[in-house]
Amino acid sequence: MDIIPPKCFGEPATIAAAEDSLQQYTWNFFTGAIDSITTNIAGGEFENFVYWNSEDTLHRISLIATNHWGCKSPITIDTVYEPAVPTFDATVIFDTCMLSKGGIIFGDTLGSNSFFWLDTTVGPAAGTPITTVYDIPVGEYEIATSYLTANTTHYAYYISTFGTQYCLDTLLYEIEPIGMIDAIIEVSAATDMVSLVAPEATVIFLNNSIYDNVGKRCEWHFGDETTEKNCDPQVEHIYTEGGCYEPYLIVMNRDLPECRDTAYLETCIPVDNASEIDVPNVFSPNGDGINDFFQVKAQTLKTFSGIIVNRYGRTVFEWTNWENYEDGCDGKLNGGTDASVGVYYYVIKAVGLDDIEYDLHGPLHLMRE
Structure with missing residues (x-):
């Protein structure tokens, strides 16, 4: 048989019997599909255009030819070499x-x-x-x-x-x-978020950003008008004033600054001011709305207890709520009668969120005019 291979991958090969005048040709193209056939005057299909739909480039075919008297030729087996699609640069x-x-x-x-x-x-x-x-x-x-x-x-x-x-x-x-940058931040578990007190409120931030193997640059903005430029996995920052801060991290491609991402925390960082206690030395529970209660002015306390004693050392009042003004002493004894005008003594013990301990005591003047 004569074979003209496909011009290109996926196109038909031309396959023809060397003797084109016989009456019968038994072709086997196996996985090939016939595109068209050429027939001689005796009705013999001596030429075929055949293509293949597989990825293979080598295709086996066979032919048995039969003449007018029914004599068959030996089987002829051959291979069609289909050109592969080039690998382009x-x-x-x-x-x-x-x-x-x-x-x-x-x-x-x-x-x-x-x-x-x-x-x-x-x-x-x-x-x-x-x-x-x-x-x-x-x-x-x-x-x-x-x-x-x-x-x-x-x-x-x-x-x-x-x-x-x-x-x-x-x-x-x-x-x-x-280079898909994904900025990710969180606060380290080593940071006690409920005990942050200025001016030594230390917060440890974790940079868990994904950089996708690109050169990067990182900018920390801590929410207190301070910044820091580094991509360390852990960054420590100290807040020196009370407030609720909203830090964020910007991560950018060093060579393509417009390629960037910004990470925020879901909640702000609560920082309390340093603890303080201011104790008055006089009050006048006369109902005029001015100094009617003996109460401390304080902030950022962890614990508090206070007692008032008379000159004989007998406790006439005690309280633990320093935050509510009217929970202080209203000038009445435990039985509900008005305390006498005069000098009393207070004893106050407290601990601040910054772990400062307070042990305060002194005279207290009760007046009703």
């Missing part, structure tokens, strides 16, 4: 940070290949010849290519039969994202 540039920075660069692999852009939404106009295309976003892109068949000995046949010696294929290239 193409460099794919991934899209950094999904900022439409992707691209494709083609080299001249065969010395005869051409490439044509097909996408209608991005890049050059569809059908434009290209060797490079830049600034395209993440996605899959079809590109048409044209190149001379590798079966150079059959150029004349291909031109006369198919009208061209070139192959046309559609290539698919994918632009993937790269």
Whole structure:
């Protein structure tokens, strides 16, 4: 048999019996599919155009020919060699940070290949010849290519039969994202969030950001108008004043600053002021709304207890709630009668959230005028 291999991958091979005048030809193309048949005047199907849909490039075929008298030829087995699609010299540039920075660069692999852009939404106009295309976003892109068949000995046949010696294929290239920065912060478990007291409120922050193997730069903003530039996995900051602070971290690509991400905490950082206690030495529970209660002015206390004793050392009042003004002494004895005007003594013990201990005592003047 005579075989003219396919001009290009996926196109039909021309397979013909060497003797084309017989009445019967028994072909076996196995996995091949017949595109068209040529028949002689005796009705014999002596020539076939056959193609294959598999990825294989080697295809076995066989033929038994039968003459007018019913005599059969020995079986002839042969192989069709289908040219593979060339591996083109193409460099794919991934899209950094999904900022439409992707691209494709083609080299001249065969010395005869051409490439044509097909996408209608991005890049050059569809059908434009290209060797490079830049600034395209993440996605899959079809590109048409044209190149001379590798079966150079059959150029004349291909031109006369198919009208061209070139192959046309559609290539698919994918632009993937790269350098996707994900800023992530949290407060270390070593930080006691309920006991942060200025001016030594130390908070340990954890930088758990994902950098995707790009050069990076990090900027900490602690919410108190101070900043720090480092990408250490752990950063310590001291708040010197009370408040509820909202820190955040900016992580950016060192070579592409517009590629960045910012991480925030879900809640603010509560910092109390340093503990204080101010104890008055006089009060006048006469109902005029001025100094009617003996109560301390304090902040940031962890524990508090206070007692008032008379000059004989007998306790006449005790309290533990320092935050409510009216929970202080209203000038009445435990039985509900008015205490006498005169000098009493207070004894106050307290501990601040900053662990400062207070042991305060002194005279207290009760007046009713």
